[in-house]
Amino acid sequence: xxxxxxxxxxxxxxxxxxxxxxxxAVAALLLAEGARVILSYRExxxxxxxxxxxxxxxxxxxxxxxxxxxLLDAAPSLYGLVxxxxxxARVADPAQTEAVMLRSHEVNYLGPAMLAREAxxxxxxxxxxxxxxxxxxxxxxxxxxxxxxxxxxxxxxxxAARILARERRGAADIRVNVVSPGVxxxxxxxxxxxxxxxxxxxxxxxxxxxxRAEDVARAVRFFLEPDNYVTGQVLCxxxxxxx
Numbered sequence: 001x002x003x004x005x006x007x008x009x010x011x012x013x014x015x016x017x018x019x020x021x022x023x024x025a026v027a028a029l030l031l032a033e034g035a036r037v038i039l040s041y042r043e044x045x046x047x048x049x050x051x052x053x054x055x056x057x058x059x060x061x062x063x064x065x066x067x068x069x070x071l072l073d074a075a076p077s078l079y080g081l082v083x084x085x086x087x088x089a090r091v092a093d094p095a096q097t098e099a100v101m102l103r104s105h106e107v108n109y110l111g112p113a114m115l116a117r118e119a120x121x122x123x124x125x126x127x128x129x130x131x132x133x134x135x136x137x138x139x140x141x142x143x144x145x146x147x148x149x150x151x152x153x154x155x156x157x158x159x160a161a162r163i164l165a166r167e168r169r170g171a172a173d174i175r176v177n178v179v180s181p182g183v184x185x186x187x188x189x190x191x192x193x194x195x196x197x198x199x200x201x202x203x204x205x206x207x208x209x210x211x212r213a214e215d216v217a218r219a220v221r222f223f224l225e226p227d228n229y230v231t232g233q234v235l236c237x238x239x240x241x242x243x
Contacts, residue, residue: 004225006034007227008033008034008080009034010036013030013082014037014038014071014078014081015027016062016085016115017042017083018037018039018084019040019041019047019048020044020047020187022135022181022184022186022216023039023084023187024213026082026216027051027055030224031054031055036075037054037055037056038056038071038074038075039055039057040062040071041058041060042060042061058074062085062111062115065114068115078119078123078130079128079226080130081116081131081133082134083112085107086112086137086154087104087150089101089108090149090150091146101148101149108150108154109156109157112157116134120132120164120167120176123172129173129226130173132174133223133224134161135178135220136155136157136158136178136179137150137154137181138238138242140154140180141155141180141236142242154180158178161176161232162178162232165232175230175231176231177232177233177234178234178235179216179220179234179237180237180238181211181215182211182239182241182242183238184213184215184216186212186213186216187213201241206241207238209239211238222235223235
């Protein structure tokens with residue numbers, strides 16, 4: 001199914017955590033199609049300010065119920081939600097493992113899952129068909145040693161998304177899907193790529209190249225298409241790495 005360039009024009013789409021990296025590519029794509037974008041950030045005000053002329057910019061910590069409500073209030077005719085917020089949850093010292101895992105649960109699972117549920121409830125109350133896209137990671141679909149703090153909450157997020165899709169399927173036509181990027185040269189993975197951590201996957205022909213933010217943005221756009229017939233699915237945009 002190909003996207004229709006005019007089908008998102010004027011539709012309100014919230015990009016939670018969409019100020020940089022993959023979010024920036026999604027925002028640029030949606031703005032080019034005439035969508036009304038509401039973009040949130042947690043801490044990096046300077047990066048978010050670059051979007052002030054083209055999008056509504058809202059500061060919001062998704063772990064806060066009040067912030068989530070304020071973010072959704074900025075989209076009274078909400079059609080779409082894309083949750084890009086996340087934390088790499090890297091554990092530099094084993095003594096920090098528990099603290100990192102607790103924070104990861106909050107940022108990578110609890111906040112996004114609650115925002116998705118609250119957005120779906122608003123869509124249903126308004127009898128507005130809509131689309132929700134959550135961003136996960138290839139690490140939730142395959143086993144990577146040392147990734148527990150990051151991957152486990154993302155795997156839980158995928159399951160929560162499928163449950164929500166089941167709950168909202170049918171007459172309300174609220175679709176919920178997940179995009180799981182692979183090694184993408186944007187956002188969290190940029191530093192790892194620069195360090196050479198993933199070079200062997202290209203050298204050994206596991207993947208043809210590193211992913212680009214635009215690869216993920218196109219997958220998100222696919223799920224946002226109003227006449228899309230897909231819900232409750234996880235799409236890996238990883239060049240085949242998790243195979």
